[in-house]
Amino acid sequence: MDDVTTALLNPKTLSSIFEKSPLMDMASIRSILESVVLCSIMKLDSNSMNKLFDLMTMMFKYQLTAATGPREVILITLNHTDAMRDMVTDESAHECVSLVHQMIVDLYANLRYEEVWQARNDCLDLLRNYNVRVNVLLRLGLQNQNATFNIGKPNYNERYEKQRAEIGQLKLTDIICEKCTIGSFNLFGDRITVLGKNIYSPSFGKQPKPCLKRTSRQLSTDPGCKAELGMLALQLGTEETIYERPFSLTLYVNDKNTNSKSEINIDQTENYLQDDDEIEGKSNKNKQEYKNKLESLYGDLEDDSNDIKRSMDLLDLLDEV
Template sequence: MSVRTLPLVFINLGGEMLYILDQRLRAHNTSEDNSEKGVWSENDRKRVISDIVGTLFSQSFMDELLKPQQLYSHRTMKTVLTRLAHASIMRLSPASMDRLYELMIMAFKHQVFVCPRPKDLLLVSYNHMDSMRQLVRDTPAVENRVEETHRRILEVYSAFSEGELQLLRQTLLIFLQDLHVRVSLFLKMKIQNPNGRFALPASGPVPHRVDVPGTIRMFDCKGREVRRRPFPAGGSYSCSVRPGSFELHGPRRTRLGLNVYSMEHPEETQTSRAPPAEDNTPNLLAKEELNLLARLMGSMDAQMSPAKDASFRFNLFNTVEEEEEEEEAGPSCDWKRPAFGVINIQAVQDEETASELARIAGQFAENEENHNDNKGDDLLAMMDNL
């Protein structure tokens, strides 16, 4: 596992988040200035984008990210990015943040998949920083932070060997594996299949200095080639015509990490879970598990329901009804939302037993709140200070 993956993940996911927020805030703009109270204006959009970029590229935050460390879990990553999204006057509902994180992850996953070689992962990151620099070009102080971070990223990663870059790519693939959220925009562009997996072409030019697949070479003990044997490669490949197009500052930069949300498709940036494979195997313990759950839960739903958030709410996606249903269902134990319906189980219990179970469950909830990942605590505290 590479210990230098975290900065690239934050930069790329932060860039994708700003693409989506900028597109959504522009779609909600109904006032050119602050003349209408309670309505998002162009100045509000610029302030939100500037505050988020300024927090992401602050010196103290980047100093912490650039330290060699293991990659965070999805739960911790989503917590830090939620705090980053709330660094300004905007507040997102939990359901909107869940979908925003899914869009960010799937867009970044596709970009990792289409990189022909590990070094191109740096191009994706540089393109995201270039785009964020354009978003805050009216705020010179924030633009300078982006420029300084760009310089530091170049210093750190330009000295990486091919083996280190390959290890970085493998770490990213492990982080992104088993995530198959369907995005309507990707489905329409034919880059994603209905099952949530990306449709990658099996043809095209190979990276510079890479042989076209289709030949097996055999060597003797002295390293001399003694025999060749062709094999079907399963695609039509060709050598890259312009070697310079794959360098860090060549034309290849304009084709990786593009903002697909710049197109006017606000209604198509929706996500949905891929349908699970049908399993007809009977679960003999299902009845016992439900009975046990009924005995444990009792009538604690009313006592354990979370309080409503009084902060300003911004519906990032047009799914108000679904978001309200998810809030009523309560937070899940992981960042992934369940793909099944909610079953309310009621059991008749005496008042003393229900009260005791509620007290025990309250202790569990308190312990869960106090048990945060040590990895994300420093970054969250740093964001609060910023």
């Protein structure tokens, strides 16, 4: 994720996005995204790349279609930068994400509502004939079989179309009314809208909790990752679920009559030594069985590695989850 994020935030890539220029065609957009995806150790074949591009494009189209106003369009973009900040672990990558966040706010906050809304409409016009069914949208009921979208009741609604004539020429930073609930443009502010968040998350569609103030040095931790790694360790047999003490050795016992330490019975000591030898033998046997098990598992992985590379599809795996 650090490699992908660093490639996406490459100055050359950003310069082509933030400079004033005509809208990119789909071929140029795909070329940029492919170079970003292929910069890491993960490699995708043409079929997987097509599916990934369809997923990104249709999610982008859905988010713009469901947006209720120009301010939400920018909040969606900031949700994407927030997600990048949560995924990366390198401190310099955190600083890059924060810099891009500031570039987005500086560029669009000085634009009028109507200008941002027109940019949104231009993007939708570019994607008008791009209709692909996406499994995750179909499963959530957000898309129909004919690839059209189902837009439900939004949790964040600017009602821009109703007040377009009144506020169209105002800047995004202008306060419309104090009673309105609007998302924050701050670095760690509450965006309110769920659009732009991880659609594969179980909490997608629910009202987001207010964001706590964080710093770039506070890297995020996911307790779910630790639980999954622990489960994987149990399945591979590298971690024991229950620990039992093999035996207990008491060298001193209390005599109720004399309240003094009694001597250890020689026969009892010999029994303890025999138990110790038996336990050591069992331990060596278990180690050998564990070694054989790992060698067998490694051999199976080597034999099936080619089949796994041919059959594994990352997007299908996400859909199954």
